[in-house]
Amino acid sequence: MKVSADVAAFCDRLGYRFSDPAPLLQALTHPSFGSPGRGDNQRLEFLGDRVLGLVMAEALFKADPTAKEGLLAPRYNALVRKETCAEVAREIDIGAVLKLGRSEMMSGGRRKDALLADAMEAVIAAVYIDAGFDAARDLILRLWGRRVAEVEADARDAKTALQEIAQAKGEPPPAYVEVARTGPDHQPQFTIEVQLASGPKATATAGSKRQAEQAAARDLLTRLERG
Incomplete structure (x- = not known):
């Protein structure tokens, strides 16, 4: 065939x-x-x-x-x-x-x-x-x-870990916002920004919204751990 x-x-x-x-x-x-x-x-x-x-x-x-x-x-x-x-x-x-x-x-x-x-x-x-x-x-x-x-x-479920930090501070859940989408329709890249109510934020880009959200959360967790 x-x-x-x-x-x-x-x-x-x-x-x-x-x-x-x-x-x-x-x-x-x-x-x-x-x-x-x-x-x-x-x-x-x-x-x-x-x-x-x-x-x-x-x-x-x-x-x-x-x-x-x-x-x-x-x-x-x-x-x-x-x-x-x-x-x-x-x-x-x-x-x-x-x-x-x-x-x-x-x-x-x-x-x-x-x-x-x-x-x-x-x-x-x-x-x-x-x-x-x-x-x-x-x-x-x-x-x-x-x-x-x-x-x-x-x-590692970074989003859950970040939400737990926000709750411990008495803050609302972290906010995730799609700030950009690039690439062809069959292979898009999503850029997501995550921010805590107290101010710290981070962005990340990945091939799906979920992956970008997780990557942004991991980046923010790393920054918070470093102080």
Whole structure:
């Protein structure tokens, strides 16, 4: 089965060539596209979510043999959450090759975290079906890259910690404001400013609002800790 030039280019970005591209084409098909009888990526997303979870659980288990479950769980959640999957999806530009219905396209579907994350998990499932678990594991670890090694910092819930500081001071919760959005629609960058009522503030930029908020909160926490 031949694939279009844009799908072939996506395979280059993915770093994987399919023996049978049929699962990939299904993985790139959103339920809003076409008739009810046409396959979409929902079932594949279900499978890919489980494959991703097992790969990350195994990677974290091996990376820190002494870590207790209480430490492993937030690290795991940081690696498999929708925002992280969407970030990876943007890096390989899944949005450019997604098949979307007209209404979903018009509403900016190619930029939505949930939609991109589901497609990323579906693509993982497509690789798993095409070549098995080892190939899927290799793909995931390569695409997630530094995130696995740096997950400890990402797993720290900076927003919660900052809110606790505000409460201890008798202040309202920290205020988060989007001050800029740059980049193309399929790969936006959000700049978020966080400020405490008492004055201290910080800004950060990331590929999703949640990540930018967390990064800004971490930066402000660091400043407060330094005095």
